[in-house]
Amino acid sequence: MAEKKKQPAKKQSPAKTQPPAKAPQQNEYRADLISKIVEIAEGLEDDGLELLLEQAKTVEYKGKIEKFNRRLNVAAKEAIEARHAASRPDYYVTIEQNEDGFFVIQLDDARVFFNLGEMRELTRICHKAKDEKAGARNLFRWFERERSDLLADAGISSNRSPYLMNLYEEIVSNYKVKE
Numbered sequence: 001m002a003e004k005k006k007q008p009a010k011k012q013s014p015a016k017t018q019p020p021a022k023a024p025q026q027n028e029y030r031a032d033l034i035s036k037i038v039e040i041a042e043g044l045e046d047d048g049l050e051l052l053l054e055q056a057k058t059v060e061y062k063g064k065i066e067k068f069n070r071r072l073n074v075a076a077k078e079a080i081e082a083r084h085a086a087s088r089p090d091y092y093v094t095i096e097q098n099e100d101g102f103f104v105i106q107l108d109d110a111r112v113f114f115n116l117g118e119m120r121e122l123t124r125i126c127h128k129a130k131d132e133k134a135g136a137r138n139l140f141r142w143f144e145r146e147r148s149d150l151l152a153d154a155g156i157s158s159n160r161s162p163y164l165m166n167l168y169e170e171i172v173s174n175y176k177v178k179e
Helices: 024-042 046-087 116-128 133-146 148-154 164-172
Strands: 093-098 103-106 108-113
Touching: 024 046, 046 116, 093 164, 103 116, 103 148, 103 164, 108 116, 108 148, 116 133, 133 148, 133 164
Parallel strands: none
Antiparallel strands: 093 103, 103 108
16 A cells, blocks of 8 residues: 655744734834843843843743643643533432332432332322422432442432432323322
């Protein structure tokens, strides 16, 4: 198989490699500063010039460090925000029934199995509640008493957890009380 020969890179004209021109006001100010520095430098002895050069290198280095630190801080902030967003739960709730007749309540990554009697009790609790908050409160009490493993696995520490409110909605929307 024949390979294409690489063509030598074309040289760009100096006009294309220069950074875009700054606003005229900035160019004038910069030119004025440079001329003042040159004027001072012309009147200095060799020792003074060496000191001026060292100070200029220090200022240049400090500027590079500050620019690098700003970019580093922005990157660190973005990384922290990304980690925070990744660790924040979506409060996703699903209920599925498996082939053995057990119900699997999944709260994001936490999966807890319930038997038919427990699922019927949860359905009764939710349908008896007057609203989402009352339902979440009643579910929390029941889980504390009967199945604290769900609270522990999902990291639920109060009846105001979005998981409980979403579980209430899921049960009320998809399950009916059977007598």
